Amino acid sequence: MAATGLRMGVVGGSIAGCAMAVAGLRAGADVTVYERSAGALQDRGLGIVIPPALHERLVATGYLDAAMPTAPVAARVWLTRAPDGRSAREFARQPSPVTPCNWGLLWQALRTASSGARHHRGRPVTAVERTASGGAVVRTAESEETYDIVVGADGHESLTRRVLAPGLRPSPAGYAVWRGTLPLGALAEHRRPLELLRDAWVTVGFPGGHGIFYLIPRGGGGADDRLLAYAIYATPPGRSRGEAGYVRQLAEEYFPQEWAEIVAHGEHTAMTCHPVADLHAPLAADPPFLLAGDAAGVTRPHTASGAVKALQDALCLEEALRASASAAGALRHYARERTPEGARLVDLGRRLGRAQVERAPDWTAMDQGAVEAWCRATLAGTSSYLYAD
Ligand SMILES: Cc1cc2nc3c(=O)[nH]c(=O)nc-3n(C[C@H](O)[C@H](O)[C@H](O)COP(=O)(O)OP(=O)(O)OC[C@H]3O[C@@H](n4cnc5c(N)ncnc54)[C@H](O)[C@@H]3O)c2cc1C
Known part of the structure; x- marks a missing residue:
């Protein structure tokens, strides 16, 4: 079916919402x-890391402009603090091709690609409801419109998901993530970390957690127009959500000196901390509703x-709309493919979290062979593009 004339309403205009809008437009929907x-x-x-093959496919199919800056690297380096207490010890290096993007530039590219859709900004959806004829109504304070398909791309607290999975709650992981970005110009004196980060993304292991460091594009396309991005996972003391001061103290105590100085640097362009949690909707679509991104x-x-x-x-929605005889058939196709993938990723995230935070190994005892064996045991046969062979 070409979806010509099909009316599709999308709740949420962020990464998932704009990508789903592109999918609908490409299949012929309004x-x-x-x-x-x-x-x-x-x-x-x-920072947002995606697999190089997905990036290539999105460019080839017109979801992303080839001119959107990225900062690809081919390897992953594992570091911990050396026994001297200050320098960095590299204990493993693995092939791990990734395409780091800047969240804002990725959103902007998808927003531009979806400009054929009607975009209503500053328009919260207050309710979505099924109609007797098999469609759904989207209500806002100003409007009430009926659609053949309603996509819930409204993030982790999705209102649309409440129709498909009432009462579903996130499962807290019991630890937090601190994220930050810094301009490279602020880090001129950190020559060694920057040299490493030009070719690799870096994991720094410490007791009870780890940090990930990588470069992302800042805005322009040049190899030096970059930000350094990091995400540090640890369990904050007590029941607190974790303050910036805590992660700096942690880095000072356990990171190699130059990496601790990056975390403590005063010129952050962004810094956040939030608890880690996960959730998975038992069904990614139930006509006329479909969930995408964090809503699913x-x-x-x-x-x-x-x-x-x-x-x-x-990409799956576009394919399903093109291949199915009806909107309901397309949504069932989508649910068959995307529901198990969502469950697999939640399970993978839990495995990685257990291995790298909840039961973090003694990083000081790790070497190349130990890391490889530990990665295989953690993945236990499932795949992740971050852990390429
Ligand atoms: C530490 C960290 C690192 C990450 N790293 C990566 C990574 O490297 N690679 C990767 O792929 N992902 C990564 N992610 C995940 C990624 O950031 C999210 O999955 C993604 O941004 C979710 O996009 P979304 O569009 O589904 O949700 P959101 O960006 O949350 O968008 C939901 C949108 O819906 C809107 N909305 C909500 N309710 C309503 C309503 N009632 N009416 C209208 N609009 C509404 C909101 O305003 C919002 O704009 C990371 C996440 C974290 C926390």
């Missing part, structure tokens, strides 16, 4: 996007797959 925020979303996120499921960030999943959700 698409309307409702976004709660009135402002531009560029500054909302930080949130995985612990160790998988680097939330935005990846949203983008794959969109």
Whole structure:
């Protein structure tokens, strides 16, 4: 079926919402996007890593402009603090081709690609309801519109998901993630970390957690127009959510000196901390509703797959709309493919979180062979693009 004339309403205009709008438009649907925020979303996120093959496919199919800057690297380096107490010890290096993106630039590229849709900004959806004829109504304070398909791309607290899975709650992991970005110019004196980061993304292991460091594009396309992005996973003391001071103290105590100085640097362009949690909707679609991105499921960030999943959700919807005889058939096709993938990623995130935070190994005792064996045992046969052979 070409979806010509099909009316598709999308709740949420972020990564998943814009990607789903592109999917609908490419399949021939008439698409309307409702976004709660009135402002531009560029500054909302930080670094987003995606697999190179997905990036190539999205460029080839027109979801992303080839000119969108990325900062690809081919390897992963594992570090911990050396016995001298200050320098870095590299204990493993693995092939791990990834394409780091800037969340804001990725959103902007998808927003541009979806400009054929009607985008309503500053328009929170207050309710979505089934109609007797098999469609759904999207209500806002100003409007009430009926659609053949309603896509819930409204994030981890999705209102749309409440219709499909009432009462579903996130499962807290019991630890937190601190994220930050810094301009490279602020780090001129940190020559060694920067040299390493030009070719690799870096994991720094410490007792009870780890940090991930990588470069992302800042705005322009040049190899030096980069930000350094990091995410540090640890269990904050007591029941607190964790303050910036805590992660700096942790880095000072356990990181190699130059990496601790990066975390403590005063020129951050962004810094956040939040508890890690996950959830998974038992069904990714039930006509006329469909869930995409974080609305369908949130995985612990160790998988680097939330935005990846949203983008794959969109590719799947486009294919399903083209291949199915009806909108309901397309949504059932989507549910068959995307429901198990969401569950697999949640499980993968839990495995990685257990291995790297909850039961973090003694990093000081790890070497290349130990890391490889530990990665194989953690993955236990499932795949992750971060852990290429
Ligand atoms: C530490 C960390 C690192 C990560 N790293 C990666 C990575 O490397 N790779 C990767 O792929 N993913 C990563 N992710 C995940 C990724 O950031 C998210 O999965 C992705 O941004 C989710 O996009 P979304 O569009 O589904 O949700 P959101 O960005 O949350 O968007 C939901 C949108 O819906 C709107 N909305 C909500 N309710 C309503 C309503 N009632 N009416 C209208 N609009 C509404 C909101 O305003 C918002 O704009 C990471 C996440 C974290 C926390």
